[in-house]
Amino acid sequence: MNILHIDSAITGEASVSRKLTADIVAKLTAANPDATVTYRDLNQGVPAIDTDWFKAVRLAPTDPTPEQQKLIEISDAYLAEVQAADVLVIGMPIYNFTLTAQLKNWLDQIARAGKSFRYTEAGPEGLLKGKRAIIAYSAAGTPMGSEMDHASDYIRFMLGFLGITDVDFVAADRLAMDREAGLARAQDALEKLAA
Template sequence: MKILQIDSAITAENSVSRKLTSDIVAKLKLANSNAEVTYRDLNQGVPAIDTEWFQAVRLAPTNPTPDQQKLIDVSNAYLKEVQDADVLVIGSPIYNFAIPAQLKNWLDQIARAGLSFRYTEAGPEGLLKGKRAIIAYSAAGTPLGSDLDFASGYLRHMLGFFGITNVEFVAADRLAFDRDAGLARAQDALELLAA
């Protein structure tokens, strides 16, 4: 089993989502002794896509400039980590009712026509099928699945767009109202998680 662990929280050692991703990975490794983990901390910086990215990556020039090649290499590296993984464990704290900007940037980097999805006569088709995604969702005040939650549906949609339809959530939500209860809900979900 190959696990890709993604963290995106800006709160360092105070991060609940980082603790959850570590706990999820530990559970998976305990049940799968041969599991290999690739770790990516998006808080270290994920370039946002822009005009230069579009011209280098999306338009894919035959002879890219050195600067274009750097943009291509970065995007390819993110995508390859996902392609190689059997399980994605993604930490998604909720900031202002949505996912962190760096997590959005990462999704934009791997949204590659012909590589992570393709357009067919029947509509878009994800090309990263057969993978499992476990989202470590943490929020001070945004309940998972509520009308205020613009993150979980988006994550489920984007992963599904890539062909990853086996998506589960381990949620520590409403932490600002009752931290202990929120952490207990996450622990219960973690215990029910199949390894």
């Protein structure tokens, strides 16, 4: 089993989502001792896609400039990690009712026509099939699945668009209202999670 462990919280050691992803990975590796883990901390910076990225990555020039080649290599590296993974463990703290900018940038980097999805006569088809994703959702005041939550449906949709339809959530939400109850809900979900 190849596990891709992704964190995106800006709060360092105080992060609930980082603790949850670590606990999820620990559960997976305990059940699968031969598993390999690739770690990516998106808080270290994920370039946003822009016009330069579009010209380099999307238009794929036959003779890219050194600057374009660097943009291509960065995007290819993110995508290769996902392609090699059997399980993605993604930390998704909620800031201002949605996922972090870093996590959105990462999704934009890996959503690449012809590589992670393709267009067919029947519509788009995800090319990253056969993978599982476990999302560690943490929020101070945004209940998962509520009208205020603009993250969980989005990430489920985006992963599904890329072909990853086996998606589970471990949620520690409403932490500002009742931290202990929120953490208890997450622990319960973690214990029920198949490893």
